[in-house]
Amino acid sequence: MKKFKLVTLLGIRPDYIRMFKLIKLLDQSDTIEHILVHSGQHYDPELFGIFMEEFGIRKPDIDLGIGLAVKERGLTGHAYQNSLLTERTFEMLEKVKPDAVMYLGDTNTVLSSVVVSRSGYPVIHLEAGGRSYDWRMPEEKNRVVIDHLSDALYSYLPRYKDLLTQEGIEDFRVTVIGNIIVDAVNQYGKSTDASKILDILGVSEKKFMLVTLHREETISSKEILENKLSDIVRFAEENKYPVVFPVMPRTGAAIEKFGLGHIVDKDVFIKSKPLGFFDFLRLEKDAQIVISDSGTVQEEPLITGTRCVIARRSTERPETIWAGATILEGFEGRGTLYPKIVESSKMGTDWDRSILNPEGGSPSERTYQDLVKKVETGYFKNSRSFDFLKDKESVRKAYNK
Ligand code: UDP
Numbered sequence: 001m002k003k004f005k006l007v008t009l010l011g012i013r014p015d016y017i018r019m020f021k022l023i024k025l026l027d028q029s030d031t032i033e034h035i036l037v038h039s040g041q042h043y044d045p046e047l048f049g050i051f052m053e054e055f056g057i058r059k060p061d062i063d064l065g066i067g068l069a070v071k072e073r074g075l076t077g078h079a080y081q082n083s084l085l086t087e088r089t090f091e092m093l094e095k096v097k098p099d100a101v102m103y104l105g106d107t108n109t110v111l112s113s114v115v116v117s118r119s120g121y122p123v124i125h126l127e128a129g130g131r132s133y134d135w136r137m138p139e140e141k142n143r144v145v146i147d148h149l150s151d152a153l154y155s156y157l158p159r160y161k162d163l164l165t166q167e168g169i170e171d172f173r174v175t176v177i178g179n180i181i182v183d184a185v186n187q188y189g190k191s192t193d194a195s196k197i198l199d200i201l202g203v204s205e206k207k208f209m210l211v212t213l214h215r216e217e218t219i220s221s222k223e224i225l226e227n228k229l230s231d232i233v234r235f236a237e238e239n240k241y242p243v244v245f246p247v248m249p250r251t252g253a254a255i256e257k258f259g260l261g262h263i264v265d266k267d268v269f270i271k272s273k274p275l276g277f278f279d280f281l282r283l284e285k286d287a288q289i290v291i292s293d294s295g296t297v298q299e300e301p302l303i304t305g306t307r308c309v310i311a312r313r314s315t316e317r318p319e320t321i322w323a324g325a326t327i328l329e330g331f332e333g334r335g336t337l338y339p340k341i342v343e344s345s346k347m348g349t350d351w352d353r354s355i356l357n358p359e360g361g362s363p364s365e366r367t368y369q370d371l372v373k374k375v376e377t378g379y380f381k382n383s384r385s386f387d388f389l390k391d392k393e394s395v396r397k398a399y400n401k
Contacts (some may be wrong), residue, residue, distance in 0.1 A: 003033040004375040007098040011041035011109030014296045017277055019104055020055035021183045021364035031372045035096055039109040040065040046274045054277050064088040086115045093119050100124055100380055106139035110146040117149040122380045128153035129160030134314035136217050151383035154367055170392050177366045178357035185303045197279035201270050203242055210287040211245045218293050219254035224332055228311050229263045231337035236268040244283055246272045289344055298326055303353055307344045311337055325351045
């Protein structure tokens, strides 16, 4: 029997971290011919190559190269990136003619699902149903677009499935799998223990803070970025904690553009380039407090048992807050992060570490098995056929039946 041709189209650092195991399962599949496509959104070695090496992921079959291309052309706006992504995805589809295209998360890369769906190919979305309801976030728009275009949606927890069905997405499309970040953290615990990063940076266990900041809403405003950095310095200086700060290229550029170098040049900061996963996870495990506006860095400290402050006004994944593992900054203003760091430093760490994957087992394996089942039962032949959909509740309602 001809194998089902599945394209996985990914673009940035956490995509590969979350997907490493599923990529390997798909590569070895008897049912699925797997084609790995990199959009090129992240292309720096420390944001892409290092993770392929650490996780032993083979080279993508196709690199759409959009990040470097827009840089070389000197075009900085997201619309240029998006139009090039659309063009190159279209060309890839013409060449590969896949049976479906799979995405993860809420990056700009997932916006190419519009041209995929428009060209008649089924779309599969992992990390479906995340909603912050904060329209300042570019990712919120990306989430809504891809979820509503997707033929098959994989959600981390039942709550995300509920949000999707409330939006009118049919129940049969959504499968709950648990949070796949658990696979990366569980499988690579040992490599993390071997990391020498604490010695390299000269910090000791539970005696430092770990900070990452890179969201567009943080780094596009001088005021917001300055407020957060100033509050971090205040807490660090009062408590004599060094601050390990792996700086993303765009964050570094924003600090320079806004003239905030005088803050991050203070003695408390230990700045570095973005780190590999093993070193970063080791730091997450051994930090006294993690402070981050990242999506994934809200989740990993829950698993490693480290306190975390989400340096944002909103989040699309509040379950770590409900578990008592993280605190949300919330209202963003002058001095609003500092009290949350103080509050977090006083928290216990005996929260339930299993809440991201309450069923146990491997979310990547569950996803793989469900995908194979869908392929074997011809799910994608029906998933957007009108004959199939006309009996579904939402369509019946639309026709008043
Ligand atoms: N990470 C890393 N090195 C770093 C900072 C983060 O390996 O210097 C990892 C981190 O462990 C997590 C992921 O990168 O798995 C988070 O990526 P990011 O914050 O860029 O993206 P988001 O999750 O916000 O989409």
